[in-house]
Amino acid sequence: MHKPIRFLTSLLLVAAAHNAVAQVPMKPWGKPSLQGNWDFATITPFQRPAAFSEQEFLSPDEVEEYEAAVQAGRAARATVEFDGEHDQSDLDVGYNTFYLDQGTSMSTTMRTSQLIYPENGRMPDMTNRGRETSGYFRALQSRSPQGPEDRNLYDRCILGFNAGPPMRSGAYNNMMKLVQTEDYIVIQTEMVNDHRVIPTDGGPALPNSMRLWKGDSWGEWEGDTFVVTTTNFTHLSRFSGTGENMVLTERFTRVNEDSLEYQWTVEDTEMFDDKFTSVVELTATDADLFEYACHEANYAMPLMLSGARKQEAQGIEDDTWLPSWSR
Amino acid sequence: MKKITLAKPLLLLFLGSLFLLSCSPAPQSTPVAEPVVITESATSAAASQPDLSGIWQAVNTAHWNVEGHTAKKMPVTGVIGAYGGMLAGTSVVVGGEIPYRADALAAREVNQADWANLDPAAKCYVPGIPRQTYMPAPFQILQTDSEIFIAYEWGSNSRSIFMDRPGTSAPLPSWMGYSLGRWERGTLIVDVTSQMTDTWFDAAGNYHSGSLHVEERYRMIDENHIEYQALITDPEVFTEPWTIRMPLYRRIEEDARLLEYKCIEYAEDLLYDHLRQGYDGSKALDGSEPDDNA
Numbered sequence: 001m002h003k004p005i006r007f008l009t010s011l012l013l014v015a016a017a018h019n020a021v022a023q024v025p026m027k028p029w030g031k032p033s034l035q036g037n038w039d040f041a042t043i044t045p046f047q048r049p050a051a052f053s054e055q056e057f058l059s060p061d062e063v064e065e066y067e068a069a070v071q072a073g074r075a076a077r078a079t080v081e082f083d084g085e086h087d088q089s090d091l092d093v094g095y096n097t098f099y100l101d102q103g104t105s106m107s108t109t110m111r112t113s114q115l116i117y118p119e120n121g122r123m124p125d126m127t128n129r130g131r132e133t134s135g136y137f138r139a140l141q142s143r144s145p146q147g148p149e150d151r152n153l154y155d156r157c158i159l160g161f162n163a164g165p166p167m168r169s170g171a172y173n174n175m176m177k178l179v180q181t182e183d184y185i186v187i188q189t190e191m192v193n194d195h196r197v198i199p200t201d202g203g204p205a206l207p208n209s210m211r212l213w214k215g216d217s218w219g220e221w222e223g224d225t226f227v228v229t230t231t232n233f234t235h236l237s238r239f240s241g242t243g244e245n246m247v248l249t250e251r252f253t254r255v256n257e258d259s260l261e262y263q264w265t266v267e268d269t270e271m272f273d274d275k276f277t278s279v280v281e282l283t284a285t286d287a288d289l290f291e292y293a294c295h296e297a298n299y300a301m302p303l304m305l306s307g308a309r310k311q312e313a314q315g316i317e318d319d320t321w322l323p324s325w326s327r
Numbered sequence: 328m329k330k331i332t333l334a335k336p337l338l339l340l341f342l343g344s345l346f347l348l349s350c351s352p353a354p355q356s357t358p359v360a361e362p363v364v365i366t367e368s369a370t371s372a373a374a375s376q377p378d379l380s381g382i383w384q385a386v387n388t389a390h391w392n393v394e395g396h397t398a399k400k401m402p403v404t405g406v407i408g409a410y411g412g413m414l415a416g417t418s419v420v421v422g423g424e425i426p427y428r429a430d431a432l433a434a435r436e437v438n439q440a441d442w443a444n445l446d447p448a449a450k451c452y453v454p455g456i457p458r459q460t461y462m463p464a465p466f467q468i469l470q471t472d473s474e475i476f477i478a479y480e481w482g483s484n485s486r487s488i489f490m491d492r493p494g495t496s497a498p499l500p501s502w503m504g505y506s507l508g509r510w511e512r513g514t515l516i517v518d519v520t521s522q523m524t525d526t527w528f529d530a531a532g533n534y535h536s537g538s539l540h541v542e543e544r545y546r547m548i549d550e551n552h553i554e555y556q557a558l559i560t561d562p563e564v565f566t567e568p569w570t571i572r573m574p575l576y577r578r579i580e581e582d583a584r585l586l587e588y589k590c591i592e593y594a595e596d597l598l599y600d601h602l603r604q605g606y607d608g609s610k611a612l613d614g615s616e617p618d619d620n621a
Binding site: 035146147148149156157158177179180181183184186188193194195197199204210212213214290291293295296301302305306308309312 | 380451452453467469470471473474476478483484485487501502503525582584585586587589591592594595598599602603604605
């Protein structure tokens, strides 16, 4: 064998060996174990920043630089003095750095964005209907609430802002538990203490007339990947501007003892010109999920409503009580 | 799938992979081609236990009142007629009545008199254990070696019963408490501690203190029935421990499944009606008119 060929062959063998030593726990019935608690916090941007417009992956050094920059930015915000009137950079919506738990590292995918489709790592354009619908809900969020229904599902504790489906790293509570039997897999999210019980035999799906806040999920194994399809959302569920006819496909692949690849694709041609796909790798954790009893401690809702009534009584119209993104 | 059994090849492969990684460009998100199999074998003890997996439901009126009660008019009968009455039911308390301390019984009567405003479950707060078990909706048990997970349709609540961490305790109280399970002669026994003081046993004002300890027992009577018992111990409120007992029925429909009962949206009128724009009723928490309570 010529030396270059022998060297190439050696490289290929080593590459195969690298893959082979990855250890994937298996269930007794022959499927990879997905069971455990998983941390999906990541500082990998959801959409690709302009600075990386032509770059899909980062080098290890670039990852290190990015993580350091994020940490530095947070530290700077944490030291900003709150003047009680205008400067809320660290206190917007009542959270300061102490309460945020957004992760400190990029996903091990080492990508410049969680979105991998469209290829530019950016959300596809909305359709006219998508823009109109989003405008309606944005206006609703910007006005003084007439009742609790005016506020979004996150403020009402009906859904969690990062609990999906699909799950996506957010300000805090980026944890989920997977419990796996041969017939079902449960996804329990820490955020708003919610769960989906997903059959592994593919169905049957609910009739179109039955709509659920989290949609109707059913799953099946494609080789060693558990694929979950979710439909039948309500018109209020709205993940990133989607509508009730969104079709969500989630793919869970155990990579090794410590990580789980989580990929999802949203298809909603009523609201978006194209589908969009995200992928991150979740990290196994020994930490327990806390019971995040959101509704039980929802002091924000009565305070928002009573504040709105007080402003009405006093003839005041302003939006200073709103978080920055609702103004 | 490959099973790796030799240490030396593993070491060589590891060293080789280190070399390869050091020469690699930025890693890609490449699926693992041939993972090593590490089978999570069921322990013999767990594997020999009854399988509680399935969808179950209590069929009684204990969520209204765990003690015996006759049918009763409810605040909503003026709106939805006969559907709004409280159904009668026999007691699920062994012995019939809860052994309250005298002062605690008086507190129960106060609760009962204003239950619509005070009942935490009416506000869609997590009902806690044991009440979550007999709320009028199915629940699903998923049984694994390390934990038994129960998903409840009512409120989309859930709990983990840890089977592999005896002697541990919760870091802080929670609405559903901290559940540690064990098997004894085919019965699942669950110790539930660290529950919030805010939960009730029913809508009749039966309550507990922060000293509550619940010992649940799940015993399969046959394929489709579980005998459920909850031993309630709370010396601050009760003169002695007492027991709730009821059957749980398997939902045997072919298409049985959990749906959603996100009760928050149905509690918002009770909680927030008086804060709605244009509200002109009394300022009672439940939005009721003064005449309703006359």
